[in-house]
């Protein structure tokens with residue numbers, strides 16, 4: 001099982017991808033990086049799904065390189081519609097020394113039940129077997145409504161590197177049931193809706209991803 005250097009908790013910055021009129025730019029040195037911060041790269045805020053695979057690789061490399069000795073952990077979002085692309089990005093994240101990977105559910109031809117979703121995630125996780133794996137639950141954007149609580153049930157038997165969840169949904173009942181299930185606090189439960197952060201923390205979120 002992958003063992004993270006440090007648990008992903010507290011405040012995690014959803015990183016931006018600097019853009020110019022001509023596309024994305026690699027001027028990350030213009031982005032202030034504070035010490036002791038965690039970052040998730042190529043997620044919603046970083047517009048990862050609007051970039052090509054090659055652009056995503058470059059952005060990930062840049063954040064990992066520039067974040068070295070500045071950011072506590074850099075987690076790369078590697079979700080994609082194509083399993084192969086997702087696997088390629090997961091392998092790449094491992095090669096460049098990222099600290100973890102996160103994956104959304106495929107959102108065009110959607111998984112129709114928990115098992116189908118887990119099979120997809122499992123294949124991606126297996127491409128980076130030494131990296132902690134996080135599921136990025138964001139049903140409003142993916143349209144995949146499989147409850148996070150349902151997914152968590154027994155997930156480490158299927159995905160040994162599973163380390164937690166980024167919960168970007170307003171369904172606090174579902175979130176509460178995730179917390180209940182995580183009574184040994186083995187997983188990071190990161191809350192992703194800034195406007196409800198207080199409620200998420202009161203309910204037992206171990207951290208938050210926001211901007």
Ligand SMILES: CC(=O)N[C@@H]([C@@H](O)[C@H](O)[C@H](O)CO)[C@@H](O)CC(=O)C(=O)O
Nearest residue numbers: 014043044045192193194195209210211
């Ligand atoms: C959908 C979205 O953009 N969610 C934001 C929130 O910070 C969001 O902007 C905020 O709650 C405002 O609605 C983050 O959770 C995004 C995020 O985690 C990411 O980019 O990886």
